[in-house]
Amino acid sequence: MTDIAPGTARLAHAPAKHPPVKAAKIGILLANLGTPDGYDYWSMRRYLSEFLSDKRVVDIPDWKWQPLLQGLILSVRPFTSGKNYKLIWNHEANESPLLSITKAQTAAIAEAVAAKHGDRVMVDFAMRYGNPSTGSKVREMVAAGCEKILFFPLYPHYAGATTATANDAFFAALAHEKRQPAARTVAEYFDHPAYIDALAQSVERAYAKLDHRPDVLITSYHGMPLRYLMEGDPYHCQCAKTTRLLRERLGWEKGSIDLTFQSIFGREEWLKPYTVQHVAELAKQGKKRIAVMAPAFSADCIETLEEINGEIRESFQHAGGEEFTYIACLNDEPAHISALMQVIEANLGGWI
Incomplete structure (x- = not known):
């Protein structure tokens, strides 16, 4: 292969018009529950509608649940939930504490991964509900050359309404990729x-x-x-x-x-x-x-x-x-990051 641009290469025996190929990477995609973009009514309504429409979360048939959800519940609950979010909101960064903490966790894990594996591994995070979406982050990883992705739902305990629905979103995102990466999901680590x-x-x-x-x-x-x-x-x-x-x-x-x-x-x-x-x-x-x-x-x-x-x-x-x-939760405490890294390293076995 002959380098033609940072992070890309052209196959030595490929036709002249063959598109450049990204250098192969491994992606680690952390996933958490989600967060509204703001605590105003419409931000809360969008978030709650997505969350409460998930069959893993509320398994009532749509014909019975959706009229109630889109009518009475989403007419009232965004106001009460918004008031609660306002009480804990990270006003300086204009984001929820969950988003701020997940960013800090991702940065700490990315630093630890880079120290051990260099730039061969890409670390990012996604949210099951709200932004950044799982689909958008899978797309970014594939575009960056990730031929393998380790998907890590940040739930120590397995539950259908947390781990399973996060995996559902990941698999759904892979379904849209022309060139699907090899994929692994991290199992629960409640007794690690x-x-x-x-x-x-x-x-x-x-x-x-x-x-x-x-x-x-x-x-x-x-x-x-x-x-x-x-x-x-x-x-x-x-x-x-x-x-x-x-x-x-x-x-x-x-x-x-x-x-x-x-x-x-x-x-x-x-x-x-x-x-x-x-x-x-x-x-x-x-x-x-x-x-x-x-x-x-x-x-x-x-x-x-x-x-x-x-x-x-x-x-x-x-x-x-x-x-x-x-x-407080473990958040980005060093002992927590160390524990998550141990789980990650075990699940990267055979890939690096």
């Missing part, structure tokens, strides 16, 4: 020793700053309908194992960490206990100091910064609780 250790370190750092040790640590996971568990979704079992492994890594006794679920939506029964109710019950039982963390979220977002640190905190305090400590 480095991930558990990063969680434990975050607890230890938080507790070291407190004057009084909390009576209970709550691991609050995003909820899902109980029906999904009965239909075979492994999410609940994986959450329970993470909490157990965390307790064992910390060296704590049984009963020192509670497992709960938040973000309940709709009328059917969801995984229990519900965090918002459980913290109030703890306060009534005389547990005046608690700490809450959200192991299923790789980055702080509306469910942690507003729901846990707002609604759930208020539930505890209104029931008589005195000291509420929220332990």
Whole structure:
């Protein structure tokens, strides 16, 4: 091959009019849930419509769900959700905290990958809902010469409404490519020793700053309908194992960490206990100091910064609780980036 431009080459035996070929690369595409472009009504409506129209998220038949969603729900919810987003918005960068943190995670991983593999590997991120879309980032990677793409949903635990729908979007994007790259998806890493250790370190750092040790640590996971568990979704079992492994890594006794679920939506029964109710019950039982963390979220977002640190905190305090400590998600902490890199390296096996 003879170089004709940076990053491109012409095949030595190709006809004169053959288009230049990009130097082969490997792409690592990180994926998170998504974010609205703003907290105004129309930005929120577009985002919520895309999110709540996903059959992996709400599996009610369209004929029954869409009239309700596009009518009553999306007439009201963008206002309430927008107010909540405004409370946590990164006004300096004019973006949601999830977007800011995902950018920081991507930059840290890109730096670590470059230090080990040079410019042979391209690192970027996409959102399942909102921008940047999965399709746009797959297109950019293919255009840049990525002949192999490792798709990494940043969800420690598998769930149909998170990991599976992210993979759906990735596969759908590949369907539009004339020259499809080889593709791999990263499986859940809920019990990876480095991930558990990063969680434990975050607890230890938080507790070291407190004057009084909390009576209970709550691991609050995003909820899902109980029906999904009965239909075979492994999410609940994986959450329970993470909490157990965390307790064992910390060296704590049984009963020192509670497992709960938040973000309940709709009328059917969801995984229990519900965090918002459980913290109030703890306060009534005389547990005046608690700490809450959200192991299923790789980055702080509306469910942690507003729901846990707002609604759930208020539930505890209104029931008589005195000291509420929220332990931030792992975000771009070095131990977290190290854990993600270990997962990435294991999944690149045979490609580099």
